[in-house]
Amino acid sequence: MAAKPRVLLFAYACDPRRGSEPGAGATVAGVVSEIAESVVVITRIEADLPPEELQKQLGSNVRVITTGPRTGGMPTYLRYFLWILAASKVARKLRSESQFDVLHHATYATDWFVNPFVFLRKLATEVWVWGPAGGASYAPAAVSRIVLESAALSERVRTWSTNSIRAVVHRLLRAKVDTAIALNLDSERSFVRGKFAKVLTHSNAVLDYENLPVRGVPDERVLVYAGRGVSWKGLTIAIKAMAFLPDWKLKIAGPGTNSDSYRAMAREIGDRIEFLGALDRASTLSLFASATAMALPSLHDSAPWAAGEAAGIGTPVVCLDLGGVATMAGSMAVVVPTGSDGDLLQKFASAVRTTPHMDAAPDRSHTKLALAETFVNAYRRSPR
Template sequence: MKVLLSAYSCEPGKGSERGVGWSMAREVARHHEVWVLTRPDESKDAIEAELAANPVPNLHFVYFTLPFWKDSLRWGQSGAMQLHYYLWQIQAYFVGRKLHREIGFDVVHHVTFVRYSSPSFLSLLPIPFIWGPVGGGESAPLSFWADFSWKNKLYESLRWAWRSIGELDPFTRLTAQRSAIIYATTKDTAQRLEKLGATNVQCLSESGMTQAEIEQLSQCPLPTGFPIRFINIARLLHWKGLYLGLKAFAEANLPDAEYWILGEGPELGRLQALSLDLGIADRVKFWGLLPREEVLVKLGQCTALVHPSLHDSGGWVPLEAMASGRPIICLDLGGPSELVTPEIGIKVPAHSPEQAVSDLAKAMIKLAEDKKMCLQMGQAGQQKVKEYYSWQAKGDLFAQVYKDITTENGQELTHEFS
């Protein structure tokens, strides 16, 4: 089949959005012939170098950017970047339409950005359109806003407003309504897409891992012995909920236990002060931002991952913890909640900060007291990653979806990742 893939962000050897774009393109090209629309300024050199070293015959890249605004990276992830993204999507339609006339695609698939509140004008092409996985429909529960500073409350308000504006865009609604199938990263996003008029929405995480990464993480020693160590790997932002983890660790009051925090961000000072106020500063270690190799070493030295994020769309860190055989403690919110089952970890309801802290503390105590449970959860997580969350498995899934979606009568798709 001939597949047109839209990947505004795409680069080999990277994580997050860039990694999603590259990995999806490479894996789908194992099954079908793929043309990828992307930008030259972000990653053309890296893509061409990778293809020269490891050719993928079925993979073709079409680079373009706005003629009047060629450097889309200059403004980072600011509002200007979002405007560039929107205008680039319009341009992508005309580039894609021209290519379709020349090549005759069977299906078009929007991959990045992983965002439901901005349209993909490629949905206007006269061929089946697949959207996603897309996310962004998650919100921090209002009961948790009381703990936020005024700047953080402003951030959450602006995020909500920006998303609402996107939902009012008639082209966003048209994208939802013209999609043959949409993959949403979470149930929250799925519900918002259905309100936009989408008729076929299924949940699927955008996160994935290469076989090499899975093998590397599987070498981490099993989480046994003392001391009990909990690890939190995240940008130090208010909505990552690290303060909830610290409070829960203090409430659990486990003897000789440690709490490690890896990452950097604006909440560092507040978190350090909180650990002092809670009387746990001597058992909390802030490691800062470490190279990936060192992060994996630290992960292998810990018993369990604590990931109390309030509105993650994806679940990159929990996925790495699963691959390393670590049980996970998270809130029953967003992407992590979609990944973590009772066999893999402990999901805590998020009704209020006080309740969440109490339940997180109970989960810490439970894992600290039951080494067998830790091992069983870790092994279940490793198995699930191998079966469902390798990029190869995702490539297999979408390769089949493309075939199903172009069959006669548009029969209903039943491929779910669960």
């Protein structure tokens, strides 16, 4: 491999203006551009972000090629699959014209669905890298019933379907992929079980620690939740655990959290729960900085950047031993085990009560340097 590799990067979602998968794709592309001689990014067509504009934002040594279906009216994973087929075709053409040292699939950051590698033939001169990817997090049935209630059946279907697809995809790719990068420990274990030759673990986040607000010392015990109101995010646990936290207040922010069902749960607790609705980024960070602790008892968040931002401010993050919340929060994570005996809500409340006594520095481990070092390691060929 050259001193600096020539990289072909697959990033279905890649938009530095947005969060979640698009932001992660852009972050990965930007970091790769700093360690590579040249980068060709294959991404989806975005009507409001021309390829030349995206190219400018990602780096001077980056070329962006868009492909795939233009319509957004089809189901998400159907559109993604059609993009994978189109991206594979583009990659075959590019590789017939130029030599690449590394092929890297970044987004979607899922460890269970097919990606373009399935439809490509590997060349002996190439290193193939998959990730950071996640998705192998599954809650025990008892926890699903508490959090999801009537949606627990849907969670069982998700577990069965993704595990079934993952088993096939891992069999197809383990001999091709040189390095698999997991977003969290659940996916690390999944890649190891899948017998991938080299498995690393790192988030796909580069957090702007310098512009985080300074944490204040709250006059009262305040727990905050910031996230969407979808059931698997675990807001139900945060609300119901308040019954065991009589001297605490809970502030809830995020789209979909101000629903009748959540308000009905809160009324059973009393007037110690406040619904703030959807907040902008600055207000959300200020909320973290003014809190005693953050609650994010999600069942399968792979790498929630909000947990990393709260930890970067120095706010403890109370979470379950599922997914990537604890990975993102690092030393500021207070982890509640889901597989042991005992009432989950009481265990969660007990964990919350420990947070005012934590004596740990803010966790600021999700840096550009750390992600770049992970990619340098991943791009290094290892003997099989």
